[in-house]
Amino acid sequence: MTDDLLCLKRMLVGEGLRVATAESCTGGSLADALTSIPGSSDYFVGGVVAYSVEVKVGVLGVNPETVEQFSVYSYQVVEEMAEGIRRLTGADVAIATSGEFNGEGYFYYCILHPRGKDTGRVVVEGSRREMKGEAVRYILRRLLKVIAT
DSSP: OHHHHHHHHHHHHHHTOOEEEEESTTTTHHHHHHTSSTTGGGTEEEEEEOOSHHHHHHTTOOOHHHHHHHOSSSHHHHHHHHHHHHHHHOOSEEEEEEEEOSSSEEEEEEEEETTEEEEEEEEEOSSHHHHHHHHHHHHHHHHHHHHHO
């Protein structure tokens, strides 16, 4: 994963892009990965672990009606989380996650970037720790693809 992160760093810095995260199910693991290499302050501005609905709504500005209508595990909520963290930090790229890692797990993600957005729902398997790790690896690969296009 270090090679992917170094490549991602070169691409982000080369394009002058700054990244922020709004994480629920990944619990800060994505921010941890993004800051695990030297010089990450050149592209990473910050993040919020929004595990509770109260933080999603109160800090990130997710509309309570969106949560009520679609659930916290939805495309709509991760899009609003990403918009919220971008608004809070001024980042060029905002990434949000929400999902369940119990038994057969799944997560939703949204990557907002200057050319649009990339969203998805991904099923993951394994222990809770393994599912978190797979989610982070998946999102980093998607981010590489988004930035490269």
